Amino acid sequence: MKDQCSFIFSExxxxxxxxxxxxxxxxxxxxxxxxxxxxxxxxxxxxxxxKIATERELxxxxxxxxxxxxxxxxxxxxxxxxxENYGLxxxxxxxxxxxxxxxxxxxxxxxxxxxxxMTGKAxxxxxxxxxxHHGFRGKASGFCVYNDSSVAIKYLQExxxxxxxxxxxxxxxxxxxxxxxxxxxxxxxxSIHETGRYLFPGTGSINERGQGLGYGYSFNIPxxxxxxxxxxxxxxxxxxxxxxxxxxxDVILTQNGADSHYYDxxxxxxxxxxxxxxxxxxxxxxxxxxxxxxxIAVGGGGYDIWRVVPRAWALIWLEMTENKKGYGRLPDEWxxxxxxxxxxxxxxxxxxxxxxxxxxxxxxxxxxxxLLTLEKALFPIRSQANIRKAEAP
Numbered sequence: 001m002k003d004q005c006s007f008i009f010s011e012x013x014x015x016x017x018x019x020x021x022x023x024x025x026x027x028x029x030x031x032x033x034x035x036x037x038x039x040x041x042x043x044x045x046x047x048x049x050x051k052i053a054t055e056r057e058l059x060x061x062x063x064x065x066x067x068x069x070x071x072x073x074x075x076x077x078x079x080x081x082x083x084e085n086y087g088l089x090x091x092x093x094x095x096x097x098x099x100x101x102x103x104x105x106x107x108x109x110x111x112x113x114x115x116x117x118m119t120g121k122a123x124x125x126x127x128x129x130x131x132x133h134h135g136f137r138g139k140a141s142g143f144c145v146y147n148d149s150s151v152a153i154k155y156l157q158e159x160x161x162x163x164x165x166x167x168x169x170x171x172x173x174x175x176x177x178x179x180x181x182x183x184x185x186x187x188x189x190x191s192i193h194e195t196g197r198y199l200f201p202g203t204g205s206i207n208e209r210g211q212g213l214g215y216g217y218s219f220n221i222p223x224x225x226x227x228x229x230x231x232x233x234x235x236x237x238x239x240x241x242x243x244x245x246x247x248x249x250d251v252i253l254t255q256n257g258a259d260s261h262y263y264d265x266x267x268x269x270x271x272x273x274x275x276x277x278x279x280x281x282x283x284x285x286x287x288x289x290x291x292x293x294x295x296i297a298v299g300g301g302g303y304d305i306w307r308v309v310p311r312a313w314a315l316i317w318l319e320m321t322e323n324k325k326g327y328g329r330l331p332d333e334w335x336x337x338x339x340x341x342x343x344x345x346x347x348x349x350x351x352x353x354x355x356x357x358x359x360x361x362x363x364x365x366x367x368x369x370x371l372l373t374l375e376k377a378l379f380p381i382r383s384q385a386n387i388r389k390a391e392a393p
Contacts, residue, residue: 150181
């Protein structure tokens with residue numbers, strides 16, 4: 001399967017940069033790509049450069065007036081009071097030069113991944129520069145200017161007439177994608193995230209199930225703060241398997257934010273590298289079970305760019321290509337090259353050692369609460385399945 005996977009990347013993607021002090025730092029892409037190169041897991045012929053999304057493609061989701069505002073903002077000619085109406089120039093989403101061009105390339109990367117898979121050039125495709133799931137039709141939000149996943153899903157519908165299962169494992173709720181397809185029964189969204197009680201964007205409750213014809217096609221599982229590996233993985237495994245069986249997609253698009261890790265500075269979960277092995281492994285299974293292998297994966301959040309993101313994202317590619325190199329010690333050359341720049345000690349191993357945090361005193365309570373949330377979120381499809389079993393001869 002090695003020759004059936006495409007890795008979408010260009011150093012041009014690093015130009016999506018707000019400023020030197022912003023937590024969203026695409027330098028994590030370079031660290032991840034270099035890690036894969038150091039273990040000889042990424043061949044030149046597997047790297048596909050991203051295209052630039054056209055305005056017609058952007059406006060599959062985004063309002064034309066918003067696209068125009070982003071252009072003017074990047075040129076430095078959008079008045080501040082107008083920019084703020086579009087969510088631009090805020091603390092979260094500051095204006096930067098050539099913002100439109102950098103954001104269009106990011107969206108184009110995800111569309112490139114879509115075309116690679118849907119035309120049969122690749123069975124799986126990975127675009128780690130994408131996954132900006134907070135962007136809305138007419139407003140930037142949460143570090144996201146354009147919403148590449150929403151554009152890609154609409155593109156999948158219009159060009160390939162596909163039923164899309166979108167699975168979001170970022171610690172922040174995938175709000176922008178959910179609202180884009182909230183009334184569309186041809187798209188099923190599943191977001192597993194830290195509860196919005198104390199975390200941006202504050203949405204993603206189990207009661208957000210869709211509306212109109214789309215009612216019943218939005219699934220949210222907000223896990224409690226300080227959730228650890230076992231509880232998180234139980235929720236993820238049960239949810240993705242049952243939702244996929246319910247929806248039976250043509251293609252799966254996974255958003256792979258790496259910010260549920262204990263080290264992440266912006267969230268409050270207590271996961272380790274254990275979940276970042278299982279997330280792509282199970283997604284891979286689902287893609288082959290329901291979609292003839294069609295799997296598109298993007299990046300997302302992840303703000304410990306030194307200790308967490310490179311390992312977590314490299315593991316997605318290793319799973320796609322069925323490469324077993326992601327075990328044991330990280331390459332010494334990678335550690336030596338980047339340690340001099342890193343503000344923290346780099347990890348020595350692919351997996352985290354035991355005891356990276358003190359025991360969580362509410363573990364049993366958190367686990368029970370997450371189990372109840374899972375049961376409530378999946379109740380509609382579980383009840384339907386029980387009815388079908390009862391009616392079967």
